Amino acid sequence: MNTHPLKVLKYCPKCGSTAFNKSGDRSLKCAACGFHFFINSAAAVAALVTDESGKLMLVTRGVEPNYGKLDLPGGFIDPLESAEDAVKRELKEELGVEVKSLKYLGSAPNEYVFSAYTVFTLDMAFQVTADSLEHLKPMDDILDYKFYSEEELDYDDIPAPSIKGFVIDYFKKLKA
Ligand SMILES: [Zn+2]
Incomplete structure (x- = not known):
């Protein structure tokens, strides 16, 4: 099972959209509301x-x-x-x-x-x-x-x- 956040997080935590996509190696971006989530330490x-x-x-x-x-x-x-x-x-x-x-x-x-x-x-x-x-x-x-x-x-x-x-x-x- 891949437990990396890029694989696990499927919905935008701000608006709930499914258009929450990988953006580079360490972030996810919502195509619906523009929310940009970074995977930090x-x-x-x-x-x-x-x-x-x-x-x-x-x-x-x-x-x-x-x-x-x-x-x-x-x-x-x-x-x-x-x-x-x-x-x-x-x-x-x-x-x-x-x-x-x-x-x-x-x-x-x-x-x-x-x-x-x-x-x-x-x-x-x-x-x-x-x-x-x-x-x-x-x-x-x-x-x-x-x-x-x-x-x-x-x-x-x-x-x-x-x-x-x-x-x-x-x-x-x-x-x-
Ligand atoms: Zn969103």
């Missing part, structure tokens, strides 16, 4: 939180896609929100963590299928220093959290390639 953040010994926090996902698999804490950036504010909000929502400081590390693209529809994301990684790592509580869309050394981790348990890349880079730098 959704911006998301991922937080790298570590304990005193350099172990990295990974969380167990409590939502699809990849329910029960490992991930970094984080999520989609809300409309009109900064990436930094999204990191702070997500860590508070998911774990009750207050962010003391954060540093942008880099970004990586990702894609996944949700509701039989391919979603494109750009995941931005941040190194985060928390106010305190006591009294963490998994909430919202995560089931659990744990700090891992590289030896305790099976990279196959991290399905998102962007997230896996951030984790690999983290442990590579730690060893360098």
Whole structure:
């Protein structure tokens, strides 16, 4: 099944016309009302939180896609929100963590299928220093959290390639 938006979207979301046609590689245009819909990446953040010994926090996902698999804490950036504010909000929502400081590390693209529809994301990684790592509580869309050394981790348990890349880079730098 082709889940790409160009194949899935059949009607103009503005006027409902069926004359909603591919226009170039990444947009659809309505011949009836002129609405032009672009297929963009959704911006998301991922937080790298570590304990005193350099172990990295990974969380167990409590939502699809990849329910029960490992991930970094984080999520989609809300409309009109900064990436930094999204990191702070997500860590508070998911774990009750207050962010003391954060540093942008880099970004990586990702894609996944949700509701039989391919979603494109750009995941931005941040190194985060928390106010305190006591009294963490998994909430919202995560089931659990744990700090891992590289030896305790099976990279196959991290399905998102962007997230896996951030984790690999983290442990590579730690060893360098
Ligand atoms: Zn239309």
